[in-house]
Amino acid sequence: MKDKILIVDDDPVIRKLTARMLKITGFSVEPLVFKDGSEAFEFLKLEAPSEIRYIIFLDINMPKMNGWEFLQHIEKENFKFDKIIYLITSSVDQEDHDRALSNKQVSSIITKPFTLVKMASLKAVL
Amino acid sequence: MVIDNHPYKILIVEDNSGDYLLASDYIHDIIINAELSHAKDFKEAQNFLNNKSNTFDVVLLDLSLPDIDKEALFVETQSFCQNLPIIVLTGFSDTDLAIRSLTMGFSDYLIKDHITSTVLYKSIVYSIERFRIFRSLKVLNQRYMDLFHLSPIPMWVYDLETLTFLNVNKAAVKHYGYAKDEFLTMTLKDIRPEEDHEIFMQTILNNKKQAANYFGNTYRHLKKNGELIYVEIRGNVIDFEGRKAEIVLATDITEKLDYIKAVENQNIRLKDIAWTQSHVVRAPLSRLMAIIDLVKNGDLDVAEKEELLGHVLESANEIDDIIRDISEKTKPLI
Structure with a gap:
């Protein structure tokens, strides 16, 4: 099965850093970048092929459509494709972490900063 | 017969020398060391009483004196009753007047024809003792009134039935802006905003049901100038001149x-x-x-x-x- 990687973050530097880390840790596919949940959701709605696995690095705080809203939308849409969603947040609030853990669509929640070590450990279990 | 050695200083105001001798004998029968002074008319009596070097324990005052009528004698001597006990000596015809003397602050009255050594002794000793007790009560009363009036925190007493103010202290007058006379025509409702009346009356009813003697709560009060303040109220149920009342300490906690x-x-x-x-x-x-x-x-x-x-x-x-x-x-x- 083919993988596609989506980086959804409003911070252009973070998008660039995450892409760079992916490359260094051995992800061979070029990631697709989106500046908010709405852009990423529209992209998935147009694509939505069932034979692709989507690995999504999703920021929580974004304008227009934030991470939580994005999760609601894709749940409602009931996409047939495989997906692994990593929720990325600057928040150290327990409340955000509990909310992420109770959401079945979220594979794990990662507190920023995103580092090479964290990226490598994700790659290892894929 | 009982003998009393105490050297009581007694002023006898009596124009009739026979009556004076008789009284003097009766006194000495029991109070063997009594020091007697004799005033033959009201003028002499005044001289004795106004002379500060004289310290009498008691005065025996005949109502019939040559230089003053009975009514005037009452008026003139009433002021001396503040300082020492005065026993009125009278004949049968003056009984009504004698009884009235008690309400005016005189210690006792004795009908001359009924006087014996024992009767006179008992009246003298009772009068002196009662006067001493009254005076210490008066001092205590004054001390409590001072505590009330000089308290820097507003205080008042109100009637538990009618909720009217029965007394207010100076701090209350100063803090709330109402004169004392104004306060005494008002009820507790008048120092509360209209919208608080219902809950206030409910609290009063609840307090009555609980039959507690001590109350404490926080209320909103209105000053005369319309300023709304928050007040912590502490009160105790008391008997005020025969009425069931509550004495209240009202601390303004608005600033706090x-x-x-x-x-x-x-x-x-x-x-x-x-x-x-x-x-x-x-x-x-x-x-x-x-x-x-x-x-x-x-x-x-x-x-x-x-x-x-x-x-x-x-x-x-x-x-x-x-x-x-x-x-x-x-x-x-x-």
Whole structure:
């Protein structure tokens, strides 16, 4: 099965850093970048092929459509494709972490900063 | 017969020398060391009583004196009753007047024809003792009145049935702006805003049901100038001149409450600033940490490192702006 990687973050530097880390840790596919949940959701709605696995690095705080809203939308849409969603947040609030853990669509929640070590450990279990 | 050795100093005001001798004998029968002084008319009596070197324990006063009529004698001698006990001596015909003398502050009255050594002795000793007790009660009463009137905290006494003010102290007059006379025509409802009347009456009913002797609560009161204040009330049920009343201490806690409210608001704002800023600060900070991780462990070429260094500066500037913003926002709180 083919993988596609989506980086959804409003911070252009973070998008660039995450892409760079992916490359260094051995992800061979070029990631697709989106500046908010709405852009990423529209992209998935147009694509939505069932034979692709989507690995999504999703920021929580974004304008227009934030991470939580994005999760609601894709749940409602009931996409047939495989997906692994990593929720990325600057928040150290327990409340955000509990909310992420109770959401079945979220594979794990990662507190920023995103580092090479964290990226490598994700790659290892894929 | 009982003998009393105490050297009582007694002034006998009596124009009839026979009656004086008789009284003197009766006294000496029992009070063997009695020191007697004799005033033959009202003028002499006045001289004795106004002379401060004379310290009498008791005065025996005949109502029929040559230089003053009975009514005037009452009026003139009443003021002396404040300082020492005066026993009125009278004939049968003056019984009504003698009884009236008791309400005017005289200690006792004796009908001359009924006087014996024992009767006179008993009246003298009782009068002296009763006067002593009354005087100490008066001192105590005065002390309690002073405590009430000189208290720097507003105090009042109100009728538990009618809720009318029965007495108010000077601090209450000063604090609420009503004159004492005004207060005494008002009820507790008049110092409360209209919208609080219902709940206030309910509280009064509840207090009655509980039959407690002590009450405490916080209420809103209105001053005469319309200013609304918050007051902590503490009260005790007392008997006030035969009426069931409550004595109340009313402490104005408006300033205290305003202060607490200001501190609470400040806490909320500080918490809000702390929460927002910690989240805002974390964005560039985590970016910086990710960049450092990449530079350190990412095996980057010079051009890439150069680019990331540019982002380091951007993130550092962002943090600097945030910190300036925090200090701007906290300025009005200090």
